[in-house]
Amino acid sequence: MNINTEKDNRHVDAVCVNESNLTHKWYHNVKYLIVGIGFGIIFVKAEIISWFRIQEMFRFQSFHMFGIIGSAILVGMISIFVIKKFNVKTIYGEDIKISTKEFNKGQIYGGLIFGLGWAITGACPGPLFAQIGTGSLVVIVTLFSAILGTWMYGKFRDKLPH
């Protein structure tokens, strides 16, 4: 990928991006806060943030996590299909855009590294935030370490195979 513009750089190594061209006042972001709160409650109530549930998943001892990820993908897929089919617009009337990600070897190396970390901490990035909320304060250290990990990746990105 040629990085020519600010937007290109923002899209590097990221699935999750802001595709909107509109700018809004800061309080429009409260919507995402509310979605996040709902998401955090589900994380805790379905025990997705539980270290034990993650261990059971990677040992194939329980269907729970596979059921959650599988049904989430299914619902996501159907939703995307409906959005495309009926050309659903955003609440601001913008066309919904979904950028595609090209394959690079980082998805393999990085994926394996993340998998190793996931089974140790019992948490992918989302659950880290929720775990802290539930009162496991030592996870703040894990979160800072994850931010440091991302920083180190950014620092040495050019030297890593992609």
Add this chain to the structure above:
Amino acid sequence: MLEIIQKPWPWYVAGPLIGLTVPILLIIGNKSFGVSSSFRHICASCIPMNIPFFKYEWKKEIWNLFFVFGIFIGGIIAVQLLGNPEPVVVRPKLTAELQQYGITDFSQLLPSQVFNFENLFSIKGFIMIVLGGFLVGFGTRYAGGCTSGHAIMGISTLQKSSLIATCCFMIGGYIMANFILPIILSL
């Protein structure tokens, strides 16, 4: 009603609700679902240090920081208002395995005998709390996304690269949980 909510939610309730996050974020503002990018935005806003990877307009992505702050608040609400008074139900096979490593407290979502501040200064605790987090932060960015971005958003939009990444997450986790973690827990 409250009793039902307080019990752990089954997968067929939680999974579809999580899946709905994909269209909700798209419809309320053209945002692609993902969490791990928040780490990058925190780096870009607080410690960019002139690294090109962190030189972008992070304010465009500030929605993502609101989103993850919401996840934190959601964690507080779920425990304080909707908390499950019962201990976590753990499969007997896992219980038996973990007892070998001295993990006997199943009252919380995380094994408190491993994840606590005193343990930070032991080799086992350092690996589990500090190194584990580092691998999550480094690996997700290297892969370009995490479970939400790749597994859910990426596969929902039929992207081959996300499917490959998700398979690698699972392989890495399988290797760690079954072959390496037993050694770490024995330390």
